[in-house]
Structures are given as structure tokens and as C-alpha cells.
Amino acid sequence: MDIQPISILVIDGDAASRNYLTHMLHKSSFTVLSVALGREGLISAWKDLPDIIILDPVLPDLAGLELVTRLRQDRRTAKVPCIALSSRRDSSDMNALLSAGCNDYMAKSSQALPRLLELIPRLLRGESTAAKKRGMLVAFLSAKGGTGTSSLCANIAMCLGSEKIEARVAVMDLVLPIGSIADIVGYTDRLNLLTVMMQNPAETTSDFFKDNLPRVPSWYFHLLAGSTDPDSAGQLDANRLEGILNSIMESHDYILVDIGRTLSRISMPIIQMADVVVLIVGTDLSTAVLTRTVWEYLKTQGIDPRRLYTLQNRSVGLEGLSKTELEQMTGLQIRLTLPYMSGNFTLANNRHEPVVTKFPYDSSSFTLKQAAIQIAELGQQSRG
Ligand SMILES: Nc1ncnc2c1ncn2[C@@H]1O[C@H](COP(=O)(O)OP(=O)(O)O)[C@@H](O)[C@H]1O
Ligand SMILES: [Mg+2]
Known part of the structure; x- marks a missing residue:
């Protein structure tokens, strides 16, 4: 029997990644056509009728969104599976492309090729892949510790979980070398970021997290506790982490990530991917100066100010800068x-109780609930 090889059209303006992809797909026995421009891509798609189209949504001549829209509008390519392979991690880009009819969206990384090879046969069988809903990602960070x-x-996640009782809320503690959310909520079980990292990547699917991410009693969320071992934290693999985060985004409706005060190769991709970036600012002068520096940096990394949610926390006392x-x-x-809250916040933390449970009539409880609602609203807006 004569088996026709599967043909793939690669549309990518970046020569290095286009050539690499062409070479690797060819090695996997696909017929590959590749072009650098969006317009060439349209012509080839309509003339050569590839089985699959892979496109970088940032092209020299056409916006990826326009390209996908035009492919979908033409009957010759209306149903051809399209995969966006982007060097940007931008959730609003991603949602726009998926709504325009792109079947899947992934970031260029060392994991992209194995994922593509796994995805292509599934798309050809007509399975929907990215149609899987992705939860809202909220990153918490500050310019300074304490x-x-x-x-x-933890407390805003708890408010969100108790407010949206039907939603699945997850908290992921990414503060290195040692996380503190487990301590705040009184979690002492074994499963944590490092134990999950040790597992075979094939096991840590969204179903795994749906079934196994522990629910913290009275906190209304599931927790992936942080590293407990500063030594192993140094070996953390950013790609592996992204895979885990993606799985949790599929298994949960809201994912709140504590990033702490580190801007690193581990945390930056997550901040870039986040639907909402919650920036906690203190009231002392040095925090204000550092916060300004951090924000200037985040802007250069493409963080959209409309996705930023700034929360002032009077954690050290009544003195300090006004709003x-x-x-x-x-x-x-x-x-x-x-x-x-003077000693009350620390008291609640030490007893592993949420502030709104321990001090339901305190004005801070009201503020925490309000923050949870506003963050969820902002996330909805930035997802468009
Ligand atoms: N509004 C507040 N009023 C009083 N104490 C607070 C307030 N916010 C935080 N704290 C206390 O400040 C300390 C540091 O908080 P933590 O969440 O560990 O900060 P970070 O994660 O930024 O290092 C904790 O003991 C906490 O109870
Ligand atoms: Mg912390």
C-alpha cells in the first residue's frame, strides 16, 4: 500500500527556528514546505493544500491573527489544523488566536518539538486539543521580601475559592529556595513542587493534578506547595516547570502563583503568561524605589499595564508613604x-487560619474579598 506522507507548512519569519523545525519535521518523515512571510504562507496553503499548518504569529508582513482568520475564511483551508508556535507568551494573543480558529498554541522552547510530534497525529484524527479550557493565571510578586x-x-486565593464555590482554585508556591504558603495554611503532606518535578513528565498530566493536588481544609483551594529543600531548588528546570503549570492551568479554573520577589528565568515566563500580575507594594521608601525599578523592567519585558493589579499592603505599621x-x-x-493589622495577620498565619475566617468583621477581611473579586474581573477583561 502506498502511504502518502503527511505534509506540513511552516510559516515562520525567523530563519533559525524555521530551518530547525523544517529539518526536524523532515527527519520525522513529514513532507515540509516552509516560508518566511505570511503572504507566501497563504499562497502556499491555498495552492499546496498542506495537512497541517504551523505558524509563528509574529510575522514580518502579516499579523498572525489576520493570517489565521484568512485561512479559516477560505474553504480550501477552513478545516486544516493550525498550530501557533510563538516566541512570545502572551495570554491575550493566545486567546485571540484560539478564538480565530487556531487549534493550538505553544511557546517556542525545547519542549515544543516533542509536543508538536505528539499533537500532529491527534489533530489529524480530528481531536480537539487546545479546546481544553485554560484557567486564569494570576502571578503574585513584590519588589521586596516581607x-x-x-x-x-494565600488569603486572596481563599477568598476567591469561597466566593466562587463551583470553581477550582489552585495555589502554586514558586518561591525559591523555600516556599512559605504551606506554613501559612498548615499543609504538611509530602507532595510538593520538588516531588512533582521528580515524577515522569508523562505522569504529571492535567488529570493527575485534577485528582491529586491536595485540597487544603478550610482554605478553599488546592495547593502545590513550594520547595522544602534549598539544595534541590537550584536544579529546577524551567521547561519542566512550564509543563507542570500548563497541566494545572488545564485542571483548574484559577491558578494563583506566589513568585515572591525574584525575577528570573524561572519566574519571567510565568509573569509574561499571566492574565493578571498582582504587584504587592509596601509603604516604605525603599520598597517604593525598588517597585519602580521592577515595574520599569517588567514593561521592557512586554507586560501590559492593563494586566497589572497593584495592591498596597501596610504590613509594617501605620507610618510610611500614603497611597x-x-x-x-x-x-x-x-x-x-x-x-x-498589627499582630493579627501574623496571628492568623501562625494558626494557619484565613484572615477572613479569623477576623470576619475586620476591614481587612472586606479588602481581601474585594481584591479577589477585582482580580478575577481584571483577568476576565484581559482574556477578552
Ligand atoms: N497588613 C498587614 N498587617 C500586619 N501584618 C502583616 C500584614 N501583611 C503581612 N503581614 C505580616 O508580614 C509578615 C511577612 O509576610 P509574608 O507574606 O511572609 O511576606 P512576603 O511573602 O512578601 O515575604 C508576616 O508575618 C505577615 O503576617
Ligand atoms: Mg513570601
């Missing part, structure tokens, strides 16, 4: 201010 990032991440002063110094708009 600002209340971990406490707020207006802080806004002037950082150039950021403060959405809410969490009042100073």
Missing part, C-alpha cells in the same frame, strides 16, 4: 490598600 506577598496570595505618595513615586495606580 511585603506580605505570600500571605496575600498618593506611593502612586507618585512608582507611577502606578494603586487599586486597593490593605490596612495594617
